Amino acid sequence: MSNATYELKAETRERVGKGSSRELRRNGLIPAVIYGDKQPPLAIAVSTKDVTLRIHAGGFKTTVATIDVNGEKIRVLPKDYQLDPVRDFTMHVDFLRVSGDTHVVVEVPVHFVNEDKAPGIKAGGVLNIVRHAVELHALADNIPDSITVDLTGLKVGDGVHISNVTLPKGTSPVITDRDFTIATIAAPAGGVKKDEEEASEE
Numbered sequence: 001m002s003n004a005t006y007e008l009k010a011e012t013r014e015r016v017g018k019g020s021s022r023e024l025r026r027n028g029l030i031p032a033v034i035y036g037d038k039q040p041p042l043a044i045a046v047s048t049k050d051v052t053l054r055i056h057a058g059g060f061k062t063t064v065a066t067i068d069v070n071g072e073k074i075r076v077l078p079k080d081y082q083l084d085p086v087r088d089f090t091m092h093v094d095f096l097r098v099s100g101d102t103h104v105v106v107e108v109p110v111h112f113v114n115e116d117k118a119p120g121i122k123a124g125g126v127l128n129i130v131r132h133a134v135e136l137h138a139l140a141d142n143i144p145d146s147i148t149v150d151l152t153g154l155k156v157g158d159g160v161h162i163s164n165v166t167l168p169k170g171t172s173p174v175i176t177d178r179d180f181t182i183a184t185i186a187a188p189a190g191g192v193k194k195d196e197e198e199a200s201e202e
Helices: 018-026 048-057 194-200
Strands: 006-012 029-036 039-047 065-069 072-083 090-097 103-113 126-129 133-139 147-150 159-161 181-186
Touching (some): 018 029, 029 048, 048 090
Parallel strands (some): 029 090
Antiparallel strands (some): 006 039, 029 039, 065 072, 103 133, 126 181, 159 181
16 A cells, blocks of 8 residues: 655636636646535646646656645545646646545556466466556545555466455445456467467456
8 A cells, every 4th residue: 555645836817718727838837626525626736747747757646746826735646647648748637535444446557476477477477467557435634555466376377356455444346237257378489279379358
């Protein structure tokens, strides 16, 4: 579990709309909104530099932050951000108000360990990752950094399903109607069986 947190300075936005947003970006700011907790949405502007650094550092949408809005400290979880499709700069950010008992849905990255202890990979098989991340229900103050999948003992044709994974305490998968596949050990190129292909495309 990550205890890392950070603080962003922000100012309220009196005007909204495309013209106002363009003006903010020219001044090194990003338009953003804080919503949730049964309160009206709050339009703010945050530093482009600060937010971009946090996005590139990783874990942006799984780390609770504090936003200082004109002296008022608001705890938030970044929920979404929009990038310019051409120039790849951040255009807008949505923040969700949270408290310690707020339940959130987060996308948590999957990390794979012990590839060297998987007979299937040693024999030339390929780790076929179906899901690089899994959506989980979690408490805002207890969001895991990642999910660990142990590949020890897996042979060619074996698959890892969500039921095979020990999830961090207090979390549960959003998808509950099926035992979905996270990864498979596929046969070497040219030797993939039809049923393995179907499993990898599930």
